[in-house]
Amino acid sequence: MASLLTTGLIHSPHLSLRTHRFTLLSCSTDSPTPPIGRKLIKHSKLSIDSSPKIKVVDYAPLIESLNRRRLPDEAHQVFIQMKSDNLLPNYRTLSTLMLCFAQNGSVPRARAIWEEILNSSFVPDLVVISKLISAYEQISCFSEVSKIARDISARHPKLLPVVSSLAICCFGKNGQLELMEDAINELDSKEISLDSATANAIIRYYSVFGSLEKMEQAYGRLKKPGIVIEEEEIRAVLLAYLKQRKFYRLREFCSDVGLGRRNLGNMLWNSVLLSYAADFKMKSLQREFIGMRGAGFSPDLTTFNIRALAFSRMALFWDLHLTLEHMRRLNIVPDLVTFGCVVDAYMDRRLARNLEFVYNRMNLDDSPVVLTDPLAFEVLGKGDFHLSSEAVLEFGQRRNWTYRKLIGVYLKKKLRKDQIFWNY
Secondary structure (H helix, E strand, O other): OHHHHHHHOOOOOOOOHHHHHHHHHHHHHOOOOOOHHHHHHHOOOOOEEOOOOOEEEOOHHHHHHHHHOOOHHHHHHHHHHHHHOOEEEOHHHHHHHHHHHHHOOOHHHHHHHHHHHHOOOOOOOHHHHHHHHHHHHHOOOHHHHHHHHHHHHHHOHHHHHHHHHHHHHHHHHOOOHHHHHHHHHHHHHOOOOOOHHHHHHHHHHHHHHOOHHHHHHHHHHHHOOOOOOOHHHHHHHHHHHHHOOOHHHHHHHHHHHOOOOHHHOOHHHHHHHHHHHHOOOHHHHHHHHHHHHHOOOOOOHHHHHHHHHHHHHOOOHHHHHHHHHHHHHOOOOOOHHHHHHHHHHHHHOOOHHHHHHHHOOOOOOOOOOOOOOOHHHHHHOOOHHHHHHHHHHHHOOOOOOOHHHHHHHHHHHHHHHHOOOOOO
8 A cells, every 4th residue: 555655656746535544444444554754755845855864855845735724634644755855945935834734723833933933044034924923823823923023133133123013013903001011111112113003003002992091192203204194094093082072182183193194185174073063062163163164174064964963952942943954055964963963953842743844945855875974973962853764764675765764663653652542
């Protein structure tokens, strides 16, 4: 059986699954046959002969094949057999073997290969390091990611900025803020500046997992070298302030970023208006709205809906009607939030009969849609009509819903709720 294997498969560079199982069976039944590592090596190709005694080999395709089959133990057998046969694996083989172990959860073996690469003349490349960090992230082994950053700092400092950025992003998006701070401090100790993308990402991670103080410190660190905070990070910061109702600090942040930044649209101005609307400071809300228009910004749907939500909660019908009229002049089409502000304002004051006066000025036959920035709902929430309509749209059978039909369903529901049924 062994002779058949060696003669029939010696020319095949890779081993099929059926052949692999057959080889395992022969190893278990025939004691003189060599171990699986030797057989797998025999069926692979040598790449380079460096000397008559020591041969540099490339078994990366074989290791990749075993990795695809989730056979890290067999890959380890190949590695042991290489050592015993005095075969020297090249960098490609070692890196593939290391990734095979890491991706299959065999951390000690992956760490041993990493140490061997560091102690050799090989310089780990960034592609392999990135894949290794990603593999450790998948199994939540963040201590190994920290070790990689420390080893690179000690052995290959030229790679440290990129590797540290990879490690910082790995820690940050998984909420490992202490490890992220250690990586940042390591860069600071070596006077290495963060790149723009990483500095922005740090702000985003602190806004999601950290405190406002840490988030503000990260923003201060970003401003020192003149790096511009990007839109995604600005939105994350605004959301953090809104969730904790820190409206004064939100307005300070918006002013510091610059309310005149055109590339952000109306996001900063709308956030300032939202901070006043949340506390129902109507005079300040109106003053900032005038200031927004004076700065050359045209109000959008979110701008008007922030004002409409505040007017609706305060039952300021005249201001609500002026808002709708202003929207008509600017050809801004109302969405479900706008209709909800009107319906809730009249229903809360039991003025449902007067809704028709407003209906005549709005297109009730449009298809329902929500186009308002979700930031507005963080502090003002969604009105009763808005929530009810979303439930109807999600679970309703008909697909041709209009605002007219949604309002009809809502009014029927409210009517049934107000009725009293007696059971005899």
